[in-house]
Amino acid sequence: EVQLVESGGGLVQPGGSLRLSCAASGFTVSSNYMSWVRQAPGKGLEWVSVIYSGGSTYYADSVKGRFTISRDNSKNTLYLQMNSLRAEDTAVYYCARSRWIFGVAQPWGQGTLVTVSS
Amino acid sequence: NFMLTQPHSVSESPGKTVTISCTRSSGSIASNYVQWYQQRPGSAPTTVIYEDNQRPSGVPDRFSGSIDSSSNSASLTISGLKTEDEADYYCQSYDSSNHWVFGGGTKLTVL
Numbered sequence: 001e002v003q004l005v006e007s008g009g010g011l012v013q014p015g016g017s018l019r020l021s022c023a024a025s026g027f028t029v030s031s032n033y034m035s036w037v038r039q040a041p042g043k044g045l046e047w048v049s050v051i052y053s054g055g056s057t058y059y060a061d062s063v064k065g066r067f068t069i070s071r072d073n074s075k076n077t078l079y080l081q082m083n084s085l086r087a088e089d090t091a092v093y094y095c096a097r098s099r100w101i102f103g104v105a106q107p108w109g110q111g112t113l114v115t116v117s118s
Numbered sequence: 119n120f121m122l123t124q125p126h127s128v129s130e131s132p133g134k135t136v137t138i139s140c141t142r143s144s145g146s147i148a149s150n151y152v153q154w155y156q157q158r159p160g161s162a163p164t165t166v167i168y169e170d171n172q173r174p175s176g177v178p179d180r181f182s183g184s185i186d187s188s189s190n191s192a193s194l195t196i197s198g199l200k201t202e203d204e205a206d207y208y209c210q211s212y213d214s215s216n217h218w219v220f221g222g223g224t225k226l227t228v229l
Contacts, residue, residue: 035218037163045155045163045208047218058217094162101216102151104168111162 002026002107004095009112016085016116022078022095022109030073033098035105036080038091038114048093049080052101063089085116119213120144122221129227132199138224140209141191148185150212152192157223158205166207167194196226204228 008020022034036048049059049069057069068081078095092111098104121143130136140152154167165174167183170192180203182195192211196203209221 037218044223045157045210045220047220050217058215060217096163102169102212104165104172104174105153105155105163106165106174108162108164 002097004097004107004109006093006095006109006112009093009114011115011117012085013118014086014116017081017083018085018114020080020082020093020095020112020114022080024076024078024097027097028073029071029076029078029097033101033103034069034071034078035096035098036069036078037094037096038089039094039111040088040091043091046091051078082114085114087116090114090116120219122209122211122219124207124209124221124224126222127225127227129229130199132201132228134199135195135197136199136226138194138196138207138209138226139189139191140193140221141189142211146187147190147192147211148187152183152185153210154181154183154192154194155208155210156203156205157208163208199228201228 003025005023012018035050051057051069066084070079092113094111096105096108123141151169155163156166157163166177166181170185171183180197184193206223208223
C-alpha cells in the first residue's frame with residue numbers, strides 16, 4: 001500500500017527547532033517529487049517546500065532560510081528541519097507525493113501538528 | 119505572483135449539482151494545470167481532480183473539472199450530491215517557478 005506517515009510535531013517555544021519526518025511505504029521517496037504543505041488552525045492550505053527527484057529544493061518565502069527539506073534514501077523518509085520557529089508557523093504539516101512536477105499529489109500523509117508558543 | 123480566488127462557501131441539496139469556481143488574478147488559467155483537493159473535517163486533503171480535468175482512480179465520475187479561459191477560471195462540478203461530499207475544497211495551480219499556489223478554499227454544505 002502506498003502510504004505516508006508524518007511524525008515529529010509537538011509544542012516548541014518561539015525561536016526553537018523541530019524536525020518533522022514523513023515515512024513512505026509502497027514507493028521510493030527519492031524517485032518522486034515530495035512536498036510539505038501546512039494548514040494553520042482554521043485556515044487554508046499553504047505550500048511550504050518541495051524536493052525534486054533530482055535533489056533540487058525550493059521553499060516558500062515565509063520559511064526560506066529557516067526551514068530545510070531533505071530525504072534519507074536508506075530510510076525512505078522525507079524530513080523538514082524547522083529552525084527559528086515563530087508563532088505563525090503553528091499549523092498541521094502534511095507531506096505529499098507527486099510522480100512528476102505537475103503530477104497528481106497522491107498520497108498525502110495524515111498530518112502532524114506543530115504548535116509554537118511560550 | 120497571482121492569486122486564486124474561490125467563494126468562501128456554497129450550499130446545495132442532496133442529489134443536485136454544484137459548481138465551485140477558482141479565478142486566477144493574473145496570467146492565463148490555461149497556462150498551468152489546476153488540481154482540486156477535498157478535505158473533510160479533521161482529515162488530510164485528498165486529490166479529486168488533477169491536470170485540470172483528470173480524476174484519480176477511486177474518485178467517482180460525479181466529480182469533474184474544467185477550465186474557462188473567457189473568465190480565467192477553473193471549476194469543480196459535483197453532480198448527484200451526497201452528504202459525504204460535504205467538505206472544504208481547494209484549487210491549486212503553479213507559479214512561474216512551478217511551485218504550488220492554493221486558493222483560499224470553499225466550504226461545501228450539503229443540506
